[in-house]
Amino acid sequence: MPYFRITLLRSAIGLPRSRAGVLQALGLRKRMATVYHPVSAQVAGQIFAVKELVDVQEVAEKMTKEEMKVSRRPDPGYYIETRVR
Amino acid sequence: MLSRTVRRSLLDACSVLPPTFLLPCRARLINTVSHSTEADQVPEPLLNSGVHISPSPRAALKSSETPTAPSSAARLPQPNSIAPSQATTPIADSVKELLPSLRAQQPHYITAHIHARPYVVTQGDIIRLPFFMHGVSPGDVLRLNRASTIGSRDYTLKAGAVDHHLWNGKTKRKNGYLDERLFVCRAVVVGTESEPMRFKEKTKQRQRHVRTVRSKHRYTILKVKELTIRSPDEIEAKSDH
Amino acid sequence: MIGPFRSTSPLSGGLLWKIPWRLSSTRKARHRERLKRVDNVVATLDSALAKLKPELAPAALENKKIVRQFREGVKEQQRQQQEAEAQARAEGEDGAVAEDAAVAARLVRQMGQTTKLIERWKKEMPTEAEMLPRDKYTIFDRKERKYRKGIHKLPKWTRVSQRLNPPGF
Numbered sequence: 061m062p063y064f065r066i067t068l069l070r071s072a073i074g075l076p077r078s079r080a081g082v083l084q085a086l087g088l089r090k091r092m093a094t095v096y097h098p099v100s101a102q103v104a105g106q107i108f109a110v111k112e113l114v115d116v117q118e119v120a121e122k123m124t125k126e127e128m129k130v131s132r133r134p135d136p137g138y139y140i141e142t143r144v145r
Numbered sequence: 146m147l148s149r150t151v152r153r154s155l156l157d158a159c160s161v162l163p164p165t166f167l168l169p170c171r172a173r174l175i176n177t178v179s180h181s182t183e184a185d186q187v188p189e190p191l192l193n194s195g196v197h198i199s200p201s202p203r204a205a206l207k208s209s210e211t212p213t214a215p216s217s218a219a220r221l222p223q224p225n226s227i228a229p230s231q232a233t234t235p236i237a238d239s240v241k242e243l244l245p246s247l248r249a250q251q252p253h254y255i256t257a258h259i260h261a262r263p264y265v266v267t268q269g270d271i272i273r274l275p276f277f278m279h280g281v282s283p284g285d286v287l288r289l290n291r292a293s294t295i296g297s298r299d300y301t302l303k304a305g306a307v308d309h310h311l312w313n314g315k316t317k318r319k320n321g322y323l324d325e326r327l328f329v330c331r332a333v334v335v336g337t338e339s340e341p342m343r344f345k346e347k348t349k350q351r352q353r354h355v356r357t358v359r360s361k362h363r364y365t366i367l368k369v370k371e372l373t374i375r376s377p378d379e380i381e382a383k384s385d386h
Numbered sequence: 387m388i389g390p391f392r393s394t395s396p397l398s399g400g401l402l403w404k405i406p407w408r409l410s411s412t413r414k415a416r417h418r419e420r421l422k423r424v425d426n427v428v429a430t431l432d433s434a435l436a437k438l439k440p441e442l443a444p445a446a447l448e449n450k451k452i453v454r455q456f457r458e459g460v461k462e463q464q465r466q467q468q469e470a471e472a473q474a475r476a477e478g479e480d481g482a483v484a485e486d487a488a489v490a491a492r493l494v495r496q497m498g499q500t501t502k503l504i505e506r507w508k509k510e511m512p513t514e515a516e517m518l519p520r521d522k523y524t525i526f527d528r529k530e531r532k533y534r535k536g537i538h539k540l541p542k543w544t545r546v547s548q549r550l551n552p553p554g555f
Contacts, residue, residue, distance in 0.1 A: 062434060070544070070545055099434045101500075104435055105503060108507075112544075113545060116430045134260055135260075136259065137258045137261070138288060140280075141288045141331065144283070144285055
């Protein structure tokens with residue numbers, strides 16, 4: 061099931077109230093927050109209303125906050141071969 | 146006028162001097178380092194004379210230049226710190242062909258990446274990590290399996306670039322890692338080091354209270370015990386099972 | 387007069403906003419980036435909806451009206467296609483290829499979903515690459531001498547889509 065991955069890049073401060081309302085409906089509370097919504101015409105319309113403020117990508121799977129954090133973490137670059145007891 | 150002649154004489158003196166690798170400070174290295182480029186015969190270091198000055202051609206085994214190379218720099222599966230990842234992609238032919246030349250010329254250096262930070266080290270080096278490594282104790286042997294470069298005096302094996310997907314959907318070309326089957330790099334946890342205690346006075350506005358914060362960080366020390374480059378046969382044998 | 391209370395132009399003349407009359411090249415570059423980002427968002431929405439099959443859509447969309455409209459739309463497209471083919475045969479080979487491509491694109495779009503908003507945007511709004519520099523960096527203003535002022539004079543100009551100007555100005 062495809063999802064829209066929506067990230068809020070610009071705040072709606074100073075813009076008409078409706079924009080802030082759309083962001084709240086999408087679940088975007090602060091800048092750089094990321095939410096996933098299934099691809100549908102309604103969500104597309106919501107994103108379209110705030111298209112200047114967000115970044116959108118179409119992804120196949122939804123990721124939780126923890127998974128996104130793990131995906132950003134770099135490779136440790138080592139593993140423990142032998143341990144001293 | 147005088148200054149010009151002086152300068153010229155200095156320049157002349159410079160040009161008269163032997164190349165840098167013959168200077169006394171470098172001579173010690175030359176006595177022990179083999180500059181042979183032949184793949185099959187590796188002369189004993191001690192048999193090498195100190196005035197072996199036939200400069201071998203500067204060759205770079207850049208795997209990124211060959212179209213089939215990305216296998217050696219392919220996006221490796223994410224290993225956890227306990228189990229290593231197993232890369233299954235075949236090694237590029239150009240790498241197989243030129244790896245013996247690099248292997249023959251000792252000593253080697255490696256750019257190992259620990260938590261994405263590069264450390265250029267050679268065998269016997271001591272690394273003081275800028276952090277305290279959790280879950281290890283002195284004597285543990287770590288296998289460093291992410292490297293962007295392996296090289297010797299004349300050869301460099303560099304990892305090709307890979308597309309790094311950024312959060313905003315853009316891609317950025319970024320240096321990848323070499324295939325971990327190509328080399329063996331082991332480091333031993335030697336111990337920890339700690340900095341002297343630091344005191345910092347924290348104050349707030351319109352308040353006479355002064356808070357003192359103390360900090361004393363510990364740093365893990367590693368020693369590179371082994372750095373070897375595997376021969377193509379060994380790599381084949383490893384990838385078989 | 388020297389000192390903290392010297393008469394300067396903002397003090398003596400009341401309100402004086404120090405907005406430069408034109409954008410610097412770096413501000414223009416950032417502005418282009420923003421325009422491209424908006425184009426990118428719209429393209430992503432459009433392609434994602436086009437891929438979405440009506441039967442896979444959420445239940446709220448699957449009302450009978452939409453299904454009927456969809457079926458009618460397909461029939462309409464087929465009829466148009468037949469007409470276009472007939473027309474293209476009359477016109478010649480080159481026209482046929484272009485017409486077929488257009489019809490195919492329309493059919494593909496019909497297979498998926500879309501919204502009126504996006505269709506309208508695509509029809510009316512030029513993309514960043516299609517815009518003239520004049521429209522990118524300036525907007526129409528009836529009070530200006532040459533009917534143009536910098537786009538950065540528009541309130542909240544970095545967060546609104548202002549791409550069209552009255553024709554002829």
